[in-house]
Structures are given as structure tokens and as C-alpha cells.
Amino acid sequence: MAVSASKPLPHSAGYAAEQASWRVKQILLIAGVVALAIYYNTVGWKSPAAMGIGAVRTVPPWKWGLLDFIAVEAGFLVLIYFILRLTPTAMTIAKATFQETVRRKVLLVILIFALVAIAAVTIFSWLSLGEEEKFIRDIGLGAVLFFGMLISVVLGAWLIPLEIERKTIFTLLAKPVDRTQLILGKFVGTALTLGANVLAMWLVFTVAYYLKRHTVEEGQIWLSLLNNTKAIFLTYCALVLLASVAITVSILASQVVAVVVTFFVYFTGLLGGQLRHAGDELIELSKRTGNAFNAILGQSLKVVYWLLPRLDNFDISSRLVLEDPVGFNYMWQTIAWGILYTGAVLVIAWMFLDSREF
Amino acid sequence: MAIGDIIIETRELTKVYKPPFMGGKGHRAVNNLNINVRQGEVFGLVGPNGSGKTTTLKLLLGLLTPTSGTISVFGEPPRNIAVKHRIGFLPDGPYFYDHLNADELLDFYAKLFGMSKEQRRRRADELLAFVGLTEARHRRIREYSKGMVQRIGLAQALINDPDLLFLDEPTTGLDPIGARQMKEAIVRLREQGKTVFLCSHLLADVQAICDRVAIMNEGNLVRFGAVEELLSDTRYYVITVGDLAEEALGKAKEQQLSFTTPDQNGIHHFNASDADGVTRVVDFVRGVNGKILSIEEKMDTLEDVFVRAIKGE
Structure with missing residues (x-):
């Protein structure tokens, strides 16, 4: 039994073809980001975090505050860097992560609970006579968000600590895998697993909603289903963002701390608007009363608001119930903001992992 | 490379x-x-x-x-x-x-x-x-x-x-x-x-x-x-000798040769750290009419070296 002395050459014809095809995909993704950046810098939109529901920006880039300008442009550059680092190596790790996580029993149990809960919503909709549609949407979409959040937190907080605990990270980092690729691979794998879970929940919710409502809404049913899909897609984006937070914290702290911090981010992120409002109120109050403490507290709340993800922007269920139309304009601006925020969180994760010792 | x-x-x-x-x-x-x-x-x-x-x-x-x-x-x-x-x-x-x-x-x-x-x-x-x-x-x-x-x-x-x-x-x-x-x-x-x-x-x-x-x-x-x-630093030689009289052992001590107490068959084991030492023992044994039964080269194992190194010897 002899091992061949011939060294596997990474630059074989097959490898070169794979690399070329990968470069094309990367170029397309980068072109997308560049288009987004050009749009942002010329036509532009105000970040939902900056002013609420997506609206077109009226101030040209050269009149922004320096910090805003640097943050946003750096965000685009980070995205381009990550796309360049999203190599076949990172995608191999992502695929392996996905294959492993979809088999985890704890996630399966949460998913089954979620599916049962979503299906049960339609059965118990008689509890809310006259407001059946609201009941189904409120509880159904709430269930998708809640159970999705559980999956996101469990997955994000456990992935890298698990690699460290069972020492598989040793063999991984002894291979030609740099730590950016490891972070990106784990993140993309998590996003894929979340995608599969949210897809299952969307399917059950859509079928349940259709069966319950198609006779009542008749011609409107497809519009309702489209709106539900929009809501669930935005929820998915929020869950991916939340997972990036969980992954980042789990590199630095224990799994329990990662879970607690991510829960905190989830709940305070959903209350983002209220935080800002409370901050403004306190600052106003301090102006009237001359109380410096209120001013400090108000500014502190606004800093927390600025740092936390605006998860409330991703929750459109209440707008759907009020028949407030949610256009694709709002959708893509919210998603683009989410991508930038996630990119920034992943940069922090990469910095933590890069300096981490094993 | x-x-x-x-x-x-x-x-x-x-x-x-x-x-x-x-x-x-x-x-x-x-x-x-x-x-x-x-x-x-x-x-x-x-x-x-x-x-x-x-x-x-x-x-x-x-x-x-x-x-x-x-x-x-x-x-x-x-x-x-x-x-x-x-x-x-x-x-x-x-x-x-x-x-x-x-x-x-x-x-x-x-x-x-x-x-x-x-x-x-x-x-x-x-x-x-x-x-x-x-x-x-x-x-x-x-x-x-x-x-x-x-x-x-x-x-x-x-x-x-x-x-x-x-x-x-x-x-x-x-x-x-x-x-x-x-x-x-x-x-x-x-x-x-x-x-x-x-x-x-x-x-x-x-x-x-x-x-x-x-x-x-x-x-x-x-x-x-x-x-x-x-x-190799730990290499030494064991010379197995028979038929040594009591007075010969006294002479061996005088010449500062290292040897063990005899076993039940009256066999003695002399230790020498190098070839010169072996020659000295051989010359001595011939001088007192003893019989050289064997000369063996011995060496410590890595474990011996390891234990001594850990003990700081």
C-alpha cells in the first residue's frame, strides 16, 4: 500500500475551470454591490435606521456628516472584500455547516413546534371572530419570527464554540483556510440552514392561510399570500442578521453569554423606534427642566438605538394587517441596510476570531 | 528544498x-x-x-x-x-x-x-x-x-x-x-x-x-x-568475569575498578565507560588468572535519558 508520490496539483485544468466560474459569480456579485453604491451615492435612500420607513434621501453625499459618509462607504467596501473572500473554500465550509446543522435534533424539534404552531393558528382562528385575518397573520407571522429567532440564536451561538469544543477547528485551521473564510463559511451555512427552516414555515403558513382564507378573500387571496411572503422574507433577513450577532458574540464569550446577548439584541432591536422616541423625549425634557442627567440618558438611548439593528423595520406584519402597502422599494432598502449591518457585524467577528487563540 | x-x-x-x-x-x-x-x-x-x-x-x-x-x-x-x-x-x-x-x-x-x-x-x-x-x-x-x-x-x-x-x-x-x-x-x-x-x-x-x-x-x-x-553518551561496557579469588577483588578495589558482588556462581560483572577501561579490566583479570566470560556493549534507552533529563541530571 503506497501513497502516490505524485502531488495533487491544485492548478489542474478542472481546478482552473472551477476558479474561473467562481470569479464570474464574484464579479456579478461585486457589480451588484457597485450598482447599489452608485444608486446610494446619486439617487440614494435614507437608512431606515436613520429616519424610519425607507424614504429617498434628499441630501447629497458631500453634505452628509463625515461619520455617516465613512460608515456607509466603508460598508460597501467591506461587502466587496467579503465577496472576494467568499471563495470555494468558504463555500465548502458553508455546505458542510448546512449539512451538519440541518441534522441537529434540537433544531428539528424547534422546527416541528413551529410548524405545528403555525398550522394550529388557523384551527383556533375562531377565537378572534371578525378579525380572523388579523389573528392568523399576527400569530402566524409572530410564530415564524419567534421560532426562527430560536433557531437563529441556537445555531449562531453554538456553531463555532462546537468546533472549538470538539477540536475540529484544529484540523480545519491546519488546512489552507484563513479565518475570514471560516467566518464567512459558518455564516453562509447558518443562513442556508435558516433559509431551509424558514422555507418550511413559509410553506406551512401559506398552505394554512390559503385553506382558511381562499373562500373569504377570493380574488384578493394571491395578493395576501404575496404580502405574507414579503413579511416572511424580511423576517428571514432579520434572522440572518441576528445569527451574525450570535456568531460574533460566541467567538468572544461563552455560548450562554452569546444566547443572552443575542436575545437582548433581538428584543431591544424590535423596540428600536421606541428607544429613539424615548431618547428624544428625555433630551426635550432636559432642555425644559435643565436636568443634565436626562440629557445624558437620552443621548445614551440614542447611541444604543444607533448601535442596535433596527429589527422593527423587518417586522411588517402590523402594516399588512392595517392594509398599509409594503412596496419593493421599502423591501430592498431594508434588506440592503440589513446586509450592510450584517457585514459590519461580521467584520467584528473576523477581528475577534483573527486574534483568538486555540 | x-x-x-x-x-x-x-x-x-x-x-x-x-x-x-x-x-x-x-x-x-x-x-x-x-x-x-x-x-x-x-x-x-x-x-x-x-x-x-x-x-x-x-x-x-x-x-x-x-x-x-x-x-x-x-x-x-x-x-x-x-x-x-x-x-x-x-x-x-x-x-x-x-x-x-x-x-x-x-x-x-x-x-x-x-x-x-x-x-x-x-x-x-x-x-x-x-x-x-x-x-x-x-x-x-x-x-x-x-x-x-x-x-x-x-x-x-x-x-x-x-x-x-x-x-x-x-x-x-x-x-x-x-x-x-x-x-x-x-x-x-x-x-x-x-x-x-x-x-x-x-x-x-x-x-x-x-x-x-x-x-x-x-x-x-x-x-x-x-x-x-x-x-552514545550513555554507552558503557559490562565485562563478565569468573574464577576470581578473594585477594584479587582486593586488588581490583585498589585499582578502583567498578564491579558487582558475585552471583551464586561466583560470577562478577565489571563496568567500563570506554575502550581504555575495558583494556584495564582485561589486563587486570589476566594478571590475577581470572576468566573473561563475555564483554558486552550496553547503552541507555531514550527513556533513561528522558528520566535523567527531567530530573535535571
């Missing part, structure tokens, strides 16, 4: 573990370590628990950052991706993604090296045959015995046909036959021109297969050199 060229070199390598935000000096796991490893040799790093072996290995793999000093692997820092293309690593008590089977596991690791599908398949076939797991290639890793996990660990370490192989306790958990196969595999790898960096507690194994060893204790390097050199 040619056989004999230095491919790993550490200079004044020091690693201090210090909890963040805490005062104190911390724990000095590796202290001013200066070692080098040459292309084509089997190098052994030995030492008791807590001696700094694993820390050294992790530093060489780039899993830890040195507190001070430098590390060069193939002339580059150990975290360099180009270096990773040329090394393989089998950790101590390895654990792998146990939901995969052997084929899938090797395919996963091979993909990380950018191998094409055909290369991955061919390499998996070769390595599974090499480690004797061809029959078990479709079984999940979680169903493997400890020895089988160790063997698939060796296969994954060899997936890129590395020039330099790091093996941490490679025979741990293997039965005697498995351990012997592992040692034979290491020897075969050396014959193919590979360099093997071996961490082990099993000194008999290290003595049998290593060209050079470094012995560490409490973070310090206490012995370093070729196995033969370390052992």
Missing part, C-alpha cells in the same frame, strides 16, 4: 499564558525554545505532561501566537496559507464530523485544497487503501472504533500529499498491531522524503523511528539532538 535543509526553525520562542485583564506573570508554557527540523527526517518532541509540547505544536501550526521569539515554517510564518498547502496535521485524540462517512470526510478536506473532483476521488481511494479503511469507507465516522478514527485522521492529514506532517500522539488508542502499522507508515513516509514532526509519550516508539529528538520539561528544552548522539 533538499533533504537536510532546515524547514522549521524556532528562535527564542516563548509563550506565556496570561488571563486577560489580570495582573501577574502568567504561566510560561514555552521558554526561549530554539529548535530546528530538517527536510526528510522524523523529528520527535517528547516531554512529560505540561512540558509545553502541545503548546509548541500549536505555535508551529499557527493556532497560537508567540509571546516573543520567531517561528519559521518553510521560511514563512506558520499562519501563511502557502505553508498550509504543504503541511498535514493529525491531532491528539482526533474528532471529526461524525455524521460524514470516510469518503465524504476526505472529500471535504480535499475540497479545502482546491482539488478537482477526479483528484479528490483518486486521492481518497489511495489513502483509504493506505490506512486500511477501504471496506469501511461508507460507514459513518461515529460508528468507527478509536483506532479507525485515528487511521482516518492520518488519511485526512495526508490528503494534500504534504511535505511536512505533524503527528500528535499518533499511536494513542491503537492496539499493538495498529500501533505497529502506524509506525511502519511513518517510516514509509520518511522513505518518500516526507518530514514528520512527532509528539509522543511513547519513548520506545520515538527511539525506534525518530532521527532527532527534543526533550522538553516545564517549557524548557533540556535535551536536543540526534537520537544516536544522545544515546
Whole structure:
């Protein structure tokens, strides 16, 4: 039994073809980001975090505050860097992560609970006579968000600590895998697993909603289903963002701390608007009363608001119930903001992992 | 690089573990370590628990950052991706993604090296045959015995046909036959021109297969050199002698010859540290009409050298 002395050459014809095809995909993704950046810098939109529901920006880039300008442009550059680092190596790790996580029993149990809960919503909709549609949407979409959040937190907080605990990270980092690729691979794998879970929940919710409502809404049913899909897609984006937070914290702290911090981010992120409002109120109050403490507290709340993800922007269920139309304009601006925020969180994760010792 | 060229070199390598935000000096796991490893040799790093072996290995793999000093692997820092293309690593008590089977596991690791599908398949076939797991290639890793996990660990370490192989306790958990196969595999790898960096507690194994060893204790390097050199310093001779009269023993004491008390057959064993000593004993025995029954060359084992080094002798 002899091992061949011939060294596997990474630059074989097959490898070169794979690399070329990968470069094309990367170029397309980068072109997308560049288009987004050009749009942002010329036509532009105000970040939902900056002013609420997506609206077109009226101030040209050269009149922004320096910090805003640097943050946003750096965000685009980070995205381009990550796309360049999203190599076949990172995608191999992502695929392996996905294959492993979809088999985890704890996630399966949460998913089954979620599916049962979503299906049960339609059965118990008689509890809310006259407001059946609201009941189904409120509880159904709430269930998708809640159970999705559980999956996101469990997955994000456990992935890298698990690699460290069972020492598989040793063999991984002894291979030609740099730590950016490891972070990106784990993140993309998590996003894929979340995608599969949210897809299952969307399917059950859509079928349940259709069966319950198609006779009542008749011609409107497809519009309702489209709106539900929009809501669930935005929820998915929020869950991916939340997972990036969980992954980042789990590199630095224990799994329990990662879970607690991510829960905190989830709940305070959903209350983002209220935080800002409370901050403004306190600052106003301090102006009237001359109380410096209120001013400090108000500014502190606004800093927390600025740092936390605006998860409330991703929750459109209440707008759907009020028949407030949610256009694709709002959708893509919210998603683009989410991508930038996630990119920034992943940069922090990469910095933590890069300096981490094993 | 040619056989004999230095491919790993550490200079004044020091690693201090210090909890963040805490005062104190911390724990000095590796202290001013200066070692080098040459292309084509089997190098052994030995030492008791807590001696700094694993820390050294992790530093060489780039899993830890040195507190001070430098590390060069193939002339580059150990975290360099180009270096990773040329090394393989089998950790101590390895654990792998146990939901995969052997084929899938090797395919996963091979993909990380950018191998094409055909290369991955061919390499998996070769390595599974090499480690004797061809029959078990479709079984999940979680169903493997400890020895089988160790063997698939060796296969994954060899997936890129590395020039330099790091093996941490490679025979741990293997039965005697498995351990012997592992040692034979290491020897075969050396014959193919590979360099093997071996961490082990099993000194008999290290003595049998290593060209050079470094012995560490409490973070310090206490012995370093070729196995033969370390052992040759311990060479001595035993001259077995019969028919010695009582008065002859008195003369032996006068001449300061070292000998043991006679056994029940009246046989004495004289010790000599070198050839001159042997000649003195032989001349003495002839002078007192004794009989020389045998002259044997003896040598300490690596274990003896190790124990003395640890005791600071």
C-alpha cells in the first residue's frame, strides 16, 4: 500500500475551470454591490435606521456628516472584500455547516413546534371572530419570527464554540483556510440552514392561510399570500442578521453569554423606534427642566438605538394587517441596510476570531 | 528544498499564558525554545505532561501566537496559507464530523485544497487503501472504533500529499498491531522524503523511528539532538568475569575498578565507560588468572535519558 508520490496539483485544468466560474459569480456579485453604491451615492435612500420607513434621501453625499459618509462607504467596501473572500473554500465550509446543522435534533424539534404552531393558528382562528385575518397573520407571522429567532440564536451561538469544543477547528485551521473564510463559511451555512427552516414555515403558513382564507378573500387571496411572503422574507433577513450577532458574540464569550446577548439584541432591536422616541423625549425634557442627567440618558438611548439593528423595520406584519402597502422599494432598502449591518457585524467577528487563540 | 535543509526553525520562542485583564506573570508554557527540523527526517518532541509540547505544536501550526521569539515554517510564518498547502496535521485524540462517512470526510478536506473532483476521488481511494479503511469507507465516522478514527485522521492529514506532517500522539488508542502499522507508515513516509514532526509519550516508539529528538520539561528544552548522539553518551561496557579469588577483588578495589558482588556462581560483572577501561579490566583479570566470560556493549534507552533529563541530571 503506497501513497502516490505524485502531488495533487491544485492548478489542474478542472481546478482552473472551477476558479474561473467562481470569479464570474464574484464579479456579478461585486457589480451588484457597485450598482447599489452608485444608486446610494446619486439617487440614494435614507437608512431606515436613520429616519424610519425607507424614504429617498434628499441630501447629497458631500453634505452628509463625515461619520455617516465613512460608515456607509466603508460598508460597501467591506461587502466587496467579503465577496472576494467568499471563495470555494468558504463555500465548502458553508455546505458542510448546512449539512451538519440541518441534522441537529434540537433544531428539528424547534422546527416541528413551529410548524405545528403555525398550522394550529388557523384551527383556533375562531377565537378572534371578525378579525380572523388579523389573528392568523399576527400569530402566524409572530410564530415564524419567534421560532426562527430560536433557531437563529441556537445555531449562531453554538456553531463555532462546537468546533472549538470538539477540536475540529484544529484540523480545519491546519488546512489552507484563513479565518475570514471560516467566518464567512459558518455564516453562509447558518443562513442556508435558516433559509431551509424558514422555507418550511413559509410553506406551512401559506398552505394554512390559503385553506382558511381562499373562500373569504377570493380574488384578493394571491395578493395576501404575496404580502405574507414579503413579511416572511424580511423576517428571514432579520434572522440572518441576528445569527451574525450570535456568531460574533460566541467567538468572544461563552455560548450562554452569546444566547443572552443575542436575545437582548433581538428584543431591544424590535423596540428600536421606541428607544429613539424615548431618547428624544428625555433630551426635550432636559432642555425644559435643565436636568443634565436626562440629557445624558437620552443621548445614551440614542447611541444604543444607533448601535442596535433596527429589527422593527423587518417586522411588517402590523402594516399588512392595517392594509398599509409594503412596496419593493421599502423591501430592498431594508434588506440592503440589513446586509450592510450584517457585514459590519461580521467584520467584528473576523477581528475577534483573527486574534483568538486555540 | 533538499533533504537536510532546515524547514522549521524556532528562535527564542516563548509563550506565556496570561488571563486577560489580570495582573501577574502568567504561566510560561514555552521558554526561549530554539529548535530546528530538517527536510526528510522524523523529528520527535517528547516531554512529560505540561512540558509545553502541545503548546509548541500549536505555535508551529499557527493556532497560537508567540509571546516573543520567531517561528519559521518553510521560511514563512506558520499562519501563511502557502505553508498550509504543504503541511498535514493529525491531532491528539482526533474528532471529526461524525455524521460524514470516510469518503465524504476526505472529500471535504480535499475540497479545502482546491482539488478537482477526479483528484479528490483518486486521492481518497489511495489513502483509504493506505490506512486500511477501504471496506469501511461508507460507514459513518461515529460508528468507527478509536483506532479507525485515528487511521482516518492520518488519511485526512495526508490528503494534500504534504511535505511536512505533524503527528500528535499518533499511536494513542491503537492496539499493538495498529500501533505497529502506524509506525511502519511513518517510516514509509520518511522513505518518500516526507518530514514528520512527532509528539509522543511513547519513548520506545520515538527511539525506534525518530532521527532527532527534543526533550522538553516545564517549557524548557533540556535535551536536543540526534537520537544516536544522545544515546552514545550513555554507552558503557559490562565485562563478565569468573574464577576470581578473594585477594584479587582486593586488588581490583585498589585499582578502583567498578564491579558487582558475585552471583551464586561466583560470577562478577565489571563496568567500563570506554575502550581504555575495558583494556584495564582485561589486563587486570589476566594478571590475577581470572576468566573473561563475555564483554558486552550496553547503552541507555531514550527513556533513561528522558528520566535523567527531567530530573535535571
